[in-house]
Structure formats: structure tokens, C-alpha cells
Amino acid sequence: MKATIVTVGDEILIGQIVDTNSSFIAKSLDKIGIGVYEMLSITDDKQHILSTLSSLQNTVDVVIVTGGLGPTKDDITKKTFCDYFDDTLVVDEKVLAHVTQLIEGFFKRPITQINKDQALVPSRCEVLFNQVGTAPGMWMEKENTVFISLPGVPFEMKHLIENAVIPKLITKFERPYIVHKTILTYGVGESLLAERIEHWEDNLPEFIKLAYLPSPGRVRLRLSARGADENSLHEGIREQIEKLQLIISDCIVGFDDGETIEVVLGKLLSEKKMTIATAESCTGGKIASVITSVPGSSSYFKGSVVSYATEVKETVLGVPSAVIEKHSVVSAPVAEAMALQAQKIFNADYAIATTGNAGPDKGESEAEIGTVFIAVATPKGVFSEEFNFGQPREKVIDRAVIKGLEIIYKEITKNL
Template sequence: MKATIVTIGDEILIGQITDTNSGFIAKALDKIGVEIHEIISISDDKNHILDTFSQLQNQVDLVVITGGLGPTKDDITKHTFCEYFNDKLIRNLDVEKHIVDLFQKVLKIEASQVNKDQALIPSQCQILHNANGTAPGMWMKKENTVFISLPGVPYEMKAIVNDYIIPKIVAEYKRPYIIHKTILTYGQGESIVAERIENWENNLPNFIKLAYLPSPGRVRLRLSARGTNKEKLEKAIEENVISLSKIIGDIIVG
């Protein structure tokens, strides 16, 4: 199962805020065996969003979008969803009640009509309840690709991912296992380490990938194994870490 993560917002593109949502989503999906195909950021522009959706359609199994679900005119994700899915917005009374209750109980004020209009949802979508905010998540499918839209507020997004998206994917989709193991080396640069372990790296099984993650004074080596047999993957990782230790054990510190 492959996924692309899309963050929507001019504020990200101009560097006004730093995107942390995509990293959280990527880690959550990776833990359940979903392969991250790419992470992209796009503008608050309808045509840009539509073009991105069209490019991703059937290229990946899952598109996770954050941002653009707020109550203001520049939040256009729902309207763009309707255009892409040939759908229309309808008022969901359960969502509206949640919005009204949230304003009364938490903010101690009445919800404005603008806020209540966040209960306008594409008629075809499955609603992902946002207990911490007013903009619900949306789950829609077109042909072979699922499109999930999430609010850009990090704590709202995280709760929906943990409470709804991850359990739903686990229950409904078959996924491979992904096992990661990171080895920390110290005292030699990336090129020297790579030269020392070249033969070992060349003999890794095709289901194990090696990544070099250098920083001043140290290099992290990340082994990633992907497959359907978890025990086989764990055994292969363990065996290759042991053989690696025999080659560069003098610089492995963790």
C-alpha cells in the first residue's frame, strides 16, 4: 500500500509556518506498513489542488491531505473535493451540533453562522469526527485511490489519525510488515564507512534497504526490511546486524 501526503497552504510555501503534520502522518503510516511514496506541499489554489489530485489518482492507494478546512474563504479544500468528486455539500446535523456544543461548553459563546457552516460536508464522504475542533476529517474514494482530508491544526489532526485513520486502515487493508533498525557509528565519515562495508552492503537481500544518515562526527545506518513474514524480516535484520558488527564493530556505539 502506497501513500502520498499533501499539505495545503500558502503559509507553508512562503515559510511562514513549518510543516510538522506530514512527518507525524508519515511515521504513523510507516508503523502499519504503508509505504510513503512522496510528501508534497501545494498552494491554496483550486486548480493546483485539482491537478495534484488528478496526478495522484491511481498512482497511489492513499492520499492524505492536511489544511484548507477552516471557515474562511481561503479554505477551499471541501469545495475542491466536491468539484473533483462531482459532489455537493450538505449540512450534517451531527457535525453542526458538535460545533454548537463545542462553542458553548469550551468557549462559552454562541457559534456564528460561519462556524456552523463547517458542518457543510461533501455528501459522499465518510466523516472522521474531530473531537477537538470544528472541522471534521473526510474519507472519500475514487476508483482505486482513497483521499483523506484532515484539518491542519496539529493536535486535531493527530487525534483523527490515531483514533480513526490508523484503525480503519488496519481493519480494511492488507499491508506488509516494515522493520527498521538503526546502528549508530562514531568517528569515521560517511565515505569511509561506506567503503568498509561495501561488500556487506552488496550482499544484503533484496528486501532490505540501507540508508546512510550522516551528521558531524557520526553516521547512522538504517536498515529497513519489508515483507509479509515478520519473523523472517526480524531474523534477517538481526543476522545482518551481527555480520556488520564483525566488520565495523570498532566504531559502532549504539
């Protein structure tokens, strides 16, 4: 089973909007065993759309097109569908009644001909009724390929995918099972990680594939299994993860895409009824932002001081000016003092502090650009580590955030 996702719209091609539809559709198809062969973004041009549909005919099993179903003249997907299938547009009375109710009943204005034209559909299509919008979806088949046209508005597209498209695809096709499991690792780069697990990777069963998904400070390892027996796929992946944990248990912090370091850390703090605070300089409050992005974080996050300026480190956090003068504002003693003061101010079990030169200039310290000190105050004391995250500025900040969360997570788990 193979599918191609096609987004229609110049606004995507010029970068005016970001295509989130393709990602949602791909995940939805993957869950029911339909793999995405490719994703295409094409312009609002009749010949381009026609040639795209023609090139996909009998190449893939399913083509899902989003966009171009609006009421304005630049929305041409519906008419182009008619041309491709040598069909004509007719009024769908159910859609017309729905559009009329929306315009006259909800928006309280007279319906126009442009609004009524939303109810026009190819005569031979199966209408996918759009309960949350005016543009219906369309399901048409030609030889060995199913063509599905959906509105480009994300919440309308999602409604139709979940309530119309996926149920119909499940009924129409016999599909293999696809099982994914993602292992979240921190603190080891992609190349070093690959070296450590090379033997394990080389001996994976043929039905299980491994993918490396690196990002600053972390690498996700995705195991994918495909086959006819869902239980055996789950069992096969479980066995491989058990073997993997014996090799890299020191850098595994969680499983599945939703288990980011901040989520895992939050679960740990909640379970142990512990609290945390931050004192941030070069990261500008981003550690606090990441921690509080997790629902329920109010139960363990106490607060933050963003002491970007040196005077704030002194007046708000209470870092002694003598420490700053002796060691400079970017130093281990200052980072440790910041962490201890945050722990005290917020009465928290743990506190993270950062101070560094993110660039592009050195600022008030002579430390090299990219240098960051991360300190952690614990119930037993305080410690710090020095890093150089290089450049550019954004990379320094992002890596400092991830490394800070990694350090605090490992410190807490070490003491359990």
C-alpha cells in the first residue's frame, strides 16, 4: 500500500504558510498500514494539477490532494478534478442545505451564488460531507488508484481524514500492520551512538528497520516493523529494545515521540513529589519555558529568575559582586551561586542555572563565544559543568537548554 500526498497552493510554495496538513495525513495513513510514497506541493495551475494526477495514476494506491476547494476564482482543484475524470459539476442538495444553514443561520447574511457554488461536485464522485466547513471532500477512483480531494483548511481537513477518509480506506483495502517505537536518547551524538549500537543494528530482524532522527542535544531512534501479525511485530520490537537497553541504558531517557526530556523530567518530579526552579542568563528563560510547556508542570515548577543583566544577578538573585568581579560573570562560581540562590528563593528541591556567551559578541566576559556554564543545586549541594557549544547563537542557546535538562534528569535519577 502506497500513498502520495499533494498540497495545492502558491501560498505554500512561496513560504507564506507552512504545510502542516501533509504531516497529519501521513501519520494518519501510517497508523492504518498505508505508507506514504512521496509528498508534493504544486502550484495553483490547471495543467500542473492535471499532469500531477496523471503521473500518479496507477503508480500509487491512494492520492490525497488538499487545497483549492474554496469559493474564489483561484481555487481550481474541483474543476480540474472534473476535467481529469471527464465529468461535470452538479449540485449536491445535502451540501447546499448545509452551506445555506451556515451562511444564513450562523453568519446571519444572505447566501450568494459563490457560496452556493460550494455545493457543486463532480457527478460521479462520492461526497465526503464536511460538517465543519462549506467545502466537501471528494472521493473518486480511476483504474487502480483512489483520488481524494480535501479542503486545505487544517481543521476541516483533519475532520474529514478522521471521520470519512480513514474509515473508508480501512473498509476498502486489506493493509499490513505498521508498528513504530521511538527511543529517546540524550547526551551522545549520532555518530558515537551509531558506533555503540552497530553490532545490535546489524543483527536486527529483516522485518524491523532502524532510523536515526538527530536534533541538537538528542537523537531519537525509531524502530519500524511491518507485517501481517500485529502481535508478533510488537513482540519483535520489544525484544530488540530490551537488547538495546543493555548497551545504551546510560543515555536512554524515554520512549515514543511524545516523551521529550521535559516530559520525562516532569513525570519524574511529579512521581517523587519534588520541585524545581531556574535562574537563567544566556538562555533567557527558555529552560523555564520548555519545562512549563508540559501540562501539569505547575505541580513541580516553582519559578524562574531571568537574570540577563549582571546587576540583576546581584540585586535580584543576590549573587555577591565580589564573586562576579573575581571570576567574571561567565564562570562556574557565578553559575553555582545563581543555582543556590534560585533554590533558596523559590524553596525548591532542585534548581538549574545558566550563564554564558551565546554571541555574537563576548559582552561583559572574556570567555570564548559559545561557552556556557550550567549549574545544578540539589538537596545535597551544588555542582557545575562547562561547555562550548560553538556557534551560531541559536545553536548555543538550544544546546544549553537541552543539556541543562539532561543534567538535572540524570542527577535526580542517580540519587533515586
